[in-house]
Amino acid sequence: MNKVLVVDDEPALARALAINLRAHGWEVVTAADGRSALEAAAGEHPDVVVLDLGLPDLDGTEVIAGLRGWTSLPIVVLSARQHGEDKVEALDLGADDYVIKPFAMNELLARLRAAVRRSQAPAPEESVVVAGPLEIDLARKRVSRDGADVRLTPTEWSFLELLARNVGRLVPREQVLREVWGPAYEHETHYLRVYAAQLRRKLEDDPSHPRHLITSPGLGYTLQ
Template identity: 45%
Template structure:
């Protein structure tokens, strides 16, 4: 699906827009561009892209609102672009439905990898997979069983539910509040320290080196991401 996938790039900086268009088209993608949130929404309605890349700071309605409006009617992957220091805005965008974010300036190869990742997730979003394999880990959802190097791992019910939620959104940045609401419920939304404790416990059980995790990696100031390949550098 990567080759020929339609990408909508939304950014009011001409140089960034032009650079992204050239680099993406050179890799076989079909690219549409927009300079504002309203133009982006019109383009999305008529063009129906496979991926949306949107800057958070736009001259009119802004990237968070663009994300919210698109997500209200479609499941298309959305990658937000953010200037350094916009941590709160990145969190807001993710909680509004964005799938990933990148901080400016960023490398072309990293962006291409993120695009491939969201396209893979979109393609497999509706496929039922009772068994999940990531590197040395195997999870059987029907049995609630976790194996590492073919050896069973004893997880508490909450640890298992936390791991399952991370796996279900593998490759996607999940904010603290998103995880807390999904695993513990509405009453725990402000318990970030509570989540850190459970992430630490889970890492001790599934990571070769908990201090240098390869499965559950931290996105500073935002949340966590599960690396499906078991390689945090991928």
């Protein structure tokens, strides 16, 4: 199921959107201002953001800039302003699409689907990544080792998923911290060690001599 973050300061509209989106199979989280939107984007890992311009605390463009600083997560902007430069500005800042209020629900749904599809397309994304005795099913968020299911915590999964999507490639430490914990955690390298150790204990035959979750000191981690 795809997850969408709805950012809107009008409770009525936010609730209406949430109900409609849930009815169409989306998992919905909401935020009422820019600050909590940025937090939620980092903490909830949505697949797409619906962003209403004109929030109480931050300008909508600041929210876009704040997100684009660390993620390419698709953003669909929602606005009542029919004319003017803000549409162009939002797109140039890195928004992915723009819908004018009032809008037809099925149009918004189509644009969300398009945004998510685009963002996922470039990852050729076999939904199951195999590494030795490990099978990582990205779509179902499941991992098995020698055929037996392995239970992971949300953070462990997020870490492993990132490595799996770049299987065979070295993923830099900063990228792991940014994408798993959020942009404010780029220097919390201790987390990496703790979670790498936890994953190894669950996934490796000999956790102290890992063969699949490999550390490159000072650089990052590789799944192979």
